[in-house]
Amino acid sequence: MRLNLKCVFDNLEQSPRFRTAFEAISKAVANVGARSVWLAGHSLGASIAMLAGRNMAKSRSQLETYLFNPPFISVPLEKMIQNQTLKHGVRIAGSLVTAGIATAMKGKNKGPEEDPFVVLSEWMPNMFVNPSDPICAEYIGYFQHRDKMERMGVGKIERIATKYSIGSLVSGAIGRDSEPVHLLPTAYLTVNLSSCEDFKQAHGIHQWWQPHFQWQSKLYKFK
Numbered sequence: 001m002r003l004n005l006k007c008v009f010d011n012l013e014q015s016p017r018f019r020t021a022f023e024a025i026s027k028a029v030a031n032v033g034a035r036s037v038w039l040a041g042h043s044l045g046a047s048i049a050m051l052a053g054r055n056m057a058k059s060r061s062q063l064e065t066y067l068f069n070p071p072f073i074s075v076p077l078e079k080m081i082q083n084q085t086l087k088h089g090v091r092i093a094g095s096l097v098t099a100g101i102a103t104a105m106k107g108k109n110k111g112p113e114e115d116p117f118v119v120l121s122e123w124m125p126n127m128f129v130n131p132s133d134p135i136c137a138e139y140i141g142y143f144q145h146r147d148k149m150e151r152m153g154v155g156k157i158e159r160i161a162t163k164y165s166i167g168s169l170v171s172g173a174i175g176r177d178s179e180p181v182h183l184l185p186t187a188y189l190t191v192n193l194s195s196c197e198d199f200k201q202a203h204g205i206h207q208w209w210q211p212h213f214q215w216q217s218k219l220y221k222f223k
Helices: 002-008 016-032 044-058 084-106 116-120 138-152 155-161 166-173 199-203 205-209
Strands: 038-042 064-068 126-129 187-192 215-220
Touching: 016 044, 038 044, 044 064, 044 116, 084 138, 084 155, 084 166, 126 138, 138 155, 138 187, 138 215
Parallel strands: 038 064, 064 126, 126 187
Antiparallel strands: 187 215
16 A cells, blocks of 8 residues: 555655665666566556666666556546547646646756656557556546647647646645656557456456457557
8 A cells, every 4th residue: 555655646766665676677687688678567566667667768778668557647537538529628728737837837948868758758668558447547548638639730738748747746846856657758558448347357467368359559659
């Protein structure tokens, strides 16, 4: 439970479990090279793998990564709102608010070489989510919304909004920098469209070992 709370409040990096895992990963990379090290995790384990992969990518070591049902720390709009027009409107409003606050707080944008989101964009983790799982389903809307904003001609706004969560902006406002580790610039997203009987099946790891006739995959890359 304590580790789950650290994940929710973007403090996972401070946990002994993450520090132990990252130390082991760093040693493995130093010994055998980045191409020989793969990361994988399910649910909270996916959050740890994602954070480790992000940190390694920032140091220019891009590890092959597989994230199964990773938590998306946000209101699960993808699951809560069924009306597509309403859902899209809520996402647009959220992007406008987030981009506006971020621009006001950050002042001048950092150059591409200083922007960690741009640095991370070359890392392409493989992400596996289920739309019936409220813990990870929001990743579907997160990436699809970026494409929709580009088609609407307001991609510049979304390129700012997609880097921040309201929580990270609030933390910044009170002087505590907090990077939203669940937000990714790039991912190869696989969605399981098979019907699920309950939450346990939608969030379970075993679904990914089944025949994947109803999976859809797409690469989303930050531009």
